[in-house]
Amino acid sequence: MSFSMLTKNELARVADARRCCKLAELAALVKMDGSLQISGRRVSLNIFNHNAAVVRKVFKLIKEIFSLQAEVLVKKKMRLHKNNVYVVRIPPQEGLREMLVQLGMVKSDGALREGVPGDLVRNECCRRAYLRGVFLGGGSVNNPGGTYHLEVITGKERHAVDICRLLKKFNFSAKVSQRKSWYVVYLKESEQIVECLNNMGAHSALLEFENARIYKDMRNRVNRLVNCETANLNKTVNASLRQAENIRLIARFLGMDKLPPSLREVAELRINFPDASLKELGEMANPPLGKSGVNHRLRKLDKIAEKLRTGSDFPESAAPEVESE
The missing domain is CATH 3.10.28.10 (Homing endonucleases)
Incomplete structure (x- = not known):
């Protein structure tokens, strides 16, 4: 009916x-x-x-x-x-x-x-x-x-x-x-x-309508949250893969020993923990770093890798020392 x-x-x-x-x-x-x-x-x-x-x-x-x-x-x-x-x-x-x-x-x-x-x-x-x-x-x-x-x-x-x-x-x-x-x-x-x-x-119909509406709204909200989490996860995984690829490029053509200690530490953490978030990488650093500090250093590594791909000249020291976080 x-x-x-x-x-x-x-x-x-x-x-x-x-x-x-x-x-x-x-x-x-x-x-x-x-x-x-x-x-x-x-x-x-x-x-x-x-x-x-x-x-x-x-x-x-x-x-x-x-x-x-x-x-x-x-x-x-x-x-x-x-x-x-x-x-x-x-x-x-x-x-x-x-x-x-x-x-x-x-x-x-x-x-x-x-x-x-x-x-x-x-x-x-x-x-x-x-x-x-x-x-x-x-x-x-x-x-x-x-x-x-x-x-x-x-x-x-x-x-x-x-x-x-x-x-x-x-x-x-x-x-x-x-x-x-x-x-x-x-x-x-x-x-x-x-x-x-x-x-x-129609009070009984009203209650049934409300129950169905609440269930529908909750299902839509869960779907939105899942889609958002999935998008964020995909974004994080893609960023991690890109960063790891850039670091391996740097290691192959420049050498990790040419990197400043601050960049080398973050690079090694990213290679060793590819699934870790920026926050987790920062907590493993010595001394610990915030998300912005880790992100700043990873961006510097991305720039170095991009210069290697385009054939830009590099000084003996691949990059200046990163400012203390």
């Missing part, structure tokens, strides 16, 4: 105690998935969804708030790997028109009403319930093990813009994009997705 499905199943079990919150959540579900069917002067309402738990919640809310007659239908998909579509159908009856007005589907004069009904989301608790409803009606969230992405898809641009504004009231940096004939409201930042799940009431 996908992470989105688990999240929706959890949200479908969230039950608000206040009527205003129930009304806001049902209004969002009807806005997202509802369809009016008009035959002459008779009007019926159909609400479609692929999730059985969401459909049960829609049916329950209709019964609790309006006590209208409703039925649940199942439309079988003939294509392979297609989920069934569940339909909550409210046939023509007295009280349906009033229900549509209260849900913000139509105005009192019968005209269709677009966007989020402002009178249903005045309170913060109702705004949370409305967000939960739009997610149940057309939302999804990626598995936190992959890319972070939460989105809500609606067919109306005005509704998408209003949902985006509603999210921004909770300080979420939501954005709207168009995907073919649909409008997508989405969040990309993991912290904001976690907070959005919390506001909607």
